[in-house]
Amino acid sequence: MSYSSLVSITDYSKEQMLHILKLAAGFEANPNQDILQGKVAATLFFEPSTRTRLSFETAINRLGGRVIGFSDASTSSSTKGETLKDTIKMVSNYADIIIMRHFLEGAARYATEVTDIPIINAGDGANQHPTQTMLDLYSIQKTQGRLDKLNIVMVGDLKYGRTVHSLLMALMHFSPTFYFIAPEELLMPNEYKLICQKNNIPYYEDSNFGPEIIEQADILYMTRIQKERFTDLVEYEKVKNLYILHNYMLEKSRDNLRILHPLPRVNEISQDVDENPKAYYFEQARNGLYVRQAIISHALGLV
Amino acid sequence: MNTKYIKGELQVKALENGTVIDHIPANKLFKVVEILQLEQIPNEVTIGNNLASKRMGVKGIIKIADRFFEEKEINRIALLAPNAKINIIRDYEVTEKKIIELPDHFKGIVKCVNPKCITNNEAMESRYTVLSKTPLVLKCPYCEREIREEELQLL
Numbered sequence: 528m529s530y531s532s533l534v535s536i537t538d539y540s541k542e543q544m545l546h547i548l549k550l551a552a553g554f555e556a557n558p559n560q561d562i563l564q565g566k567v568a569a570t571l572f573f574e575p576s577t578r579t580r581l582s583f584e585t586a587i588n589r590l591g592g593r594v595i596g597f598s599d600a601s602t603s604s605s606t607k608g609e610t611l612k613d614t615i616k617m618v619s620n621y622a623d624i625i626i627m628r629h630f631l632e633g634a635a636r637y638a639t640e641v642t643d644i645p646i647i648n649a650g651d652g653a654n655q656h657p658t659q660t661m662l663d664l665y666s667i668q669k670t671q672g673r674l675d676k677l678n679i680v681m682v683g684d685l686k687y688g689r690t691v692h693s694l695l696m697a698l699m700h701f702s703p704t705f706y707f708i709a710p711e712e713l714l715m716p717n718e719y720k721l722i723c724q725k726n727n728i729p730y731y732e733d734s735n736f737g738p739e740i741i742e743q744a745d746i747l748y749m750t751r752i753q754k755e756r757f758t759d760l761v762e763y764e765k766v767k768n769l770y771i772l773h774n775y776m777l778e779k780s781r782d783n784l785r786i787l788h789p790l791p792r793v794n795e796i797s798q799d800v801d802e803n804p805k806a807y808y809f810e811q812a813r814n815g816l817y818v819r820q821a822i823i824s825h826a827l828g829l830v
Numbered sequence: 831m832n833t834k835y836i837k838g839e840l841q842v843k844a845l846e847n848g849t850v851i852d853h854i855p856a857n858k859l860f861k862v863v864e865i866l867q868l869e870q871i872p873n874e875v876t877i878g879n880n881l882a883s884k885r886m887g888v889k890g891i892i893k894i895a896d897r898f899f900e901e902k903e904i905n906r907i908a909l910l911a912p913n914a915k916i917n918i919i920r921d922y923e924v925t926e927k928k929i930i931e932l933p934d935h936f937k938g939i940v941k942c943v944n945p946k947c948i949t950n951n952e953a954m955e956s957r958y959t960v961l962s963k964t965p966l967v968l969k970c971p972y973c974e975r976e977i978r979e980e981e982l983q984l985l
Contacts, residue, residue: 535974611952633948633972652946654973718976 541700550821563592569622570596586819645826660693683750705730710766859890908932947973
């Protein structure tokens, strides 16, 4: 495996995470540089994700690199039955780095085993999306001035939401206190609670989402509850409106509270929250650009 | 004489030199044959199955003449036959007894339970990290799914 690939958030040590965050701050101060001049990056999106792809491609373009790739597997030879291995090997002949999104879990890890150029995982099914986690960390650090000892409230689909799982793993290094707010069907899986216990990280679970919980929060991390996750649709109808954040719920919240959401949102954050200065989800998305500039430059050994 | 390792009547012909794998669960015997690729070797192989066993009810046994396995090789059957006993026979005597041990990492043998895992969709070998031996918990390093004993599916 290539040393500089990023497949899973746990590939980074605490020191590496902090280093990337520091680099990202440098790119935020000066986003247009030509450190990728003469480099070719391949963005291979076997599954479409316009938002993520544009963020990566902007990061590369602003650093003077060039981009090749595809935005949808139907335009690539994988529809002709080409194996992932062959596609990766072929593209490795042309590019200096591969950024890939795939619908199969483990695809990016496997890619690192068939090539020597760095692989950046831009999402593999429901498994990992580490650049999202790094931008979440960056947003937390930027808005709170620190990462240590924060109260993190996670709301919504904590069972299937890969962003909350990866963020939880990343925050293990920073002594947080977690509040997991989810309906019965979408509770935080046991394996993550066990990891918290092992690391002496306190956590509280509740199915009620209300102002009392929000008052405790430094970070409120909202996620979408998807209908297709429910086997019992009656149950979905019962809970779907219980995990919506409205502006009035923020009245007594802490001054430093910021609301994050991996986006896209549907209705879990009411539109009236958008004007509240504590709403941070749009800036959060922009931070992805700087973090991805940092991750790509770091993977290529250029910074 | 080989009186040391037989008690009562021999159920399968004695071996002069080679390896005896005893106490294989009867329903796993042919899988063990497959994993050790015994159908591909020219050596004399004696297979007994559904033999009476005090401890197991019925058991399987395999005797392979003139073949001595490396630990790594034999440990591949640990998931199927965790209590199997390996006896190394030289000149009709048991000269060494080995216990099977599940390695910390292994390749193949198990199918990842996640249908969306790359290992189930690409022509490649699966591989696992053993997180816990009792109870058995494996982790697929690709899709990062943990697999428990009750979900285990052999390839």
